[in-house]
Amino acid sequence: MSLLTVSDVSKRFGGVNALAGVTFAVDQGDVLGIIGPNGAGKTTLLNCISGLYRPDAGDIRWETASIRGLAPYRIARLGIGRTFQIVRPFPSMTVRENTAMGALFGRPGARLQPGAALNEADTVLDVVGLGEKRDYPVLRLTVPDRKRLEVARALAMRPRLLLLDEVMAGLNQVEIEQALEMVRRVRDSGVTIVLIEHVMKVIVGVCKRALVLNFGRTLVEGPPAEVLKDRRVIEAYLGQRYARDQEGPLPDPPPQAGEGNAK
Amino acid sequence: MTAGGRRLPTSLRRSAFAIVALALAFVILAPLTSIDAAQQAGLPLLTDKLWFRIATTVLMFVVMASGWNIIGGLTGYASFGNVAFFGLGAYTAGVLVSNLNWPFALGLLLAPVVAAVFALIVGIPLLRLRGHYFAVATLGVGVAVGEVVNNVVPLGASTGLYLPIVRSDLIFFYLMLGAAVLAVLTTWVILRTRFGYGLLAIRENEEAAAVIGVNTTFYKVAAFCIAAALTGLAGGIFAQWNSFINQENVFAISDNVQMILMAVIGGAGTVLGPVAGAISLELVIQTLAGGGTSSVYSQIGLGVLLAVCVIFIPRGVIDFFGGRSRLSLRYFRQTLRETSA
Numbered sequence: 001m002s003l004l005t006v007s008d009v010s011k012r013f014g015g016v017n018a019l020a021g022v023t024f025a026v027d028q029g030d031v032l033g034i035i036g037p038n039g040a041g042k043t044t045l046l047n048c049i050s051g052l053y054r055p056d057a058g059d060i061r062w063e064t065a066s067i068r069g070l071a072p073y074r075i076a077r078l079g080i081g082r083t084f085q086i087v088r089p090f091p092s093m094t095v096r097e098n099t100a101m102g103a104l105f106g107r108p109g110a111r112l113q114p115g116a117a118l119n120e121a122d123t124v125l126d127v128v129g130l131g132e133k134r135d136y137p138v139l140r141l142t143v144p145d146r147k148r149l150e151v152a153r154a155l156a157m158r159p160r161l162l163l164l165d166e167v168m169a170g171l172n173q174v175e176i177e178q179a180l181e182m183v184r185r186v187r188d189s190g191v192t193i194v195l196i197e198h199v200m201k202v203i204v205g206v207c208k209r210a211l212v213l214n215f216g217r218t219l220v221e222g223p224p225a226e227v228l229k230d231r232r233v234i235e236a237y238l239g240q241r242y243a244r245d246q247e248g249p250l251p252d253p254p255p256q257a258g259e260g261n262a263k
Numbered sequence: 264m265t266a267g268g269r270r271l272p273t274s275l276r277r278s279a280f281a282i283v284a285l286a287l288a289f290v291i292l293a294p295l296t297s298i299d300a301a302q303q304a305g306l307p308l309l310t311d312k313l314w315f316r317i318a319t320t321v322l323m324f325v326v327m328a329s330g331w332n333i334i335g336g337l338t339g340y341a342s343f344g345n346v347a348f349f350g351l352g353a354y355t356a357g358v359l360v361s362n363l364n365w366p367f368a369l370g371l372l373l374a375p376v377v378a379a380v381f382a383l384i385v386g387i388p389l390l391r392l393r394g395h396y397f398a399v400a401t402l403g404v405g406v407a408v409g410e411v412v413n414n415v416v417p418l419g420a421s422t423g424l425y426l427p428i429v430r431s432d433l434i435f436f437y438l439m440l441g442a443a444v445l446a447v448l449t450t451w452v453i454l455r456t457r458f459g460y461g462l463l464a465i466r467e468n469e470e471a472a473a474v475i476g477v478n479t480t481f482y483k484v485a486a487f488c489i490a491a492a493l494t495g496l497a498g499g500i501f502a503q504w505n506s507f508i509n510q511e512n513v514f515a516i517s518d519n520v521q522m523i524l525m526a527v528i529g530g531a532g533t534v535l536g537p538v539a540g541a542i543s544l545e546l547v548i549q550t551l552a553g554g555g556t557s558s559v560y561s562q563i564g565l566g567v568l569l570a571v572c573v574i575f576i577p578r579g580v581i582d583f584f585g586g587r588s589r590l591s592l593r594y595f596r597q598t599l600r601e602t603s604a
Contacts, residue, residue: 050474071480072473082474090467092532101464104457105476114460157475 009058020216033207081159083150106157164195315432322439328525328537329446330493336531339466344401346519352498378495409514423509
């Protein structure tokens with residue numbers, strides 16, 4: 001039995017089919033990477049899973065029960081945490097307080113009191129490497145740190161599944177290495193991860209499997225190294241002519257992170 | 264886990280605390296000099312009719328501003344319809360006492376209940392709206408409820424509703440004081456509980472709050488109902504105090520604007536901000552009115568005051584006096600930068 005099963009999920013916005021029947025499953029301990037050109041429906045997919053959008057068709061199952069159409073807070077308390085591509089901290093609070101909010105509300109079962117939630121936040125902040133800056137107001141954080149804070153707040157919920165929406169976007173090489181290290185630590189602590197990423201180095205570096213979306217449909221799914229060589233994927237990112245000129249698979253090694261950030 | 268800035272030096276804080284404590288003691292005890300026994304004992308009369316009228320009005324606005332603060336300041340939903348709760352509370356007490364001959368105490372108990380139930384009914388659909396949409400929709404509700412009441416004959420229609428007169432400045436002063444203390448305590452307690460943090464999270468980023476597990480709909484509606492109950496309580500007391508209520512004096516949109524101004528100028532989202540705002544603004548209004556200036560000038564004055572406050576001390580006078588280096592250009596620049604992001 002898979003932890004999360006997405007079957008044939010569709011979502012329309014007016015005349016746009018943001019998702020047109022996406023199907024995949026995530027097993028306990030998996031790290032699934034979702035890639036695809038801009039507008040492929042990646043974030044819409046995450047929004048459907050976390051309950052911010054209600055899918056028009058299809059089903060989303062958490063273990064055996066359907067979570068389609070559940071309120072976001074219910075889905076959160078089942079053990080599904082997420083981050084936002086454009087970070088959404090609580091601006092008037094400190095780093096520590098922001099993180100504590102995840103522990104305060106996102107835990108399934110037992111309710112923590114504010115004090116206990118703050119202690120919990122300290123533990124999580126050390127994992128993501130924000131321990132030193134716990135008393136900073138959020139507005140003083142740099143972009144990479146704000147991305148870490150997103151992860152910290154989600155981790156404080158003690159999720160079983162973590163949905164990461166482009167936590168590496170906008171980071172430089174060194175910061176990407178650090179963030180990658182953080183994701184590995186999270187994975188090693190037993191959290192299942194689904195991550196959206198444009199930085200191919202990340203997909204290859206931590207993902208067991210990769211799923212390519214294009215125009216709201218699954219284009220290819222498989223081990224990252226193979227997926228990135230797939231002609232259909234290259235076409236989707238770089239156009240048919242480029243793919244034809246390359247005559248088949250891209251030469252090894254796979255593109256470096258900077259170049260792979262195909263926008 | 265409360266937002267704390269740097270504080271004033273200890274000596275200054277001590278003297279400030281002493282002054283506030285003295286003022287509070289005076290306000291609470293001075294009215295007792297108007298009791299017959301005190302007069303016979305030869306105590307000086309410290310309070311006259313005007314003193315009672317102003318003090319009770321100030322306290323009434325403390326309740327309304329604190330109530331507004333719970334939905335507007337803590338939750339971030341700027342309601343322009345809270346005056347409807349005041350009016351409903353007033354009319355609940357009014358109808359029960361005047362038409363059904365209930366004792367005032369019972370009528371007063373039901374006033375907050377009716378206001379809260381109404382908040383529950385309108386809150387569930389309205390709190391799906393955000394920002395300006397919510398403000399305009401609540402404004403509509405505020406005006407509409409007043410208009411309906413103004414046209415329902417059992418409620419006195421446009422003639423209004425008369426309650427049996429109770430001549431005791433003392434009773435209404437202490438009732439309003441009790442309501443004000445209740446409102447401040449409610450805010451204080453909320454800010455120290457899980458519920459309060461949920462409200463703050465909604466204010467700061469509602470979608471982020473939802474995905475970390477905050478039941479946003481429930482929290483928002485609950486906050487709205489608590490705000491309504493407090494405001495309705497003030498309305499119920501006002502009905503008996505004034506012994507006459509009609510659309511104009513209990514459903515006045517200007518009252519709604521005033522409670523918002525008070526909360527914002529004082530410091531929205533804080534416990535004591537609305538109190539400071541209500542006291543200072545109401546005293547300014549009373550002074551302007553008492554000084555023979557026409558109400559036009561007082562309106563202009565209030566408008567300018569609001570604009571200046573929102574631009575230069577957007578976090579309210581409580582933050583202005585309570586933290587960092589006060590009265591410095593640096594403070595203004597910093598708050599400008601931090602709040603205009």
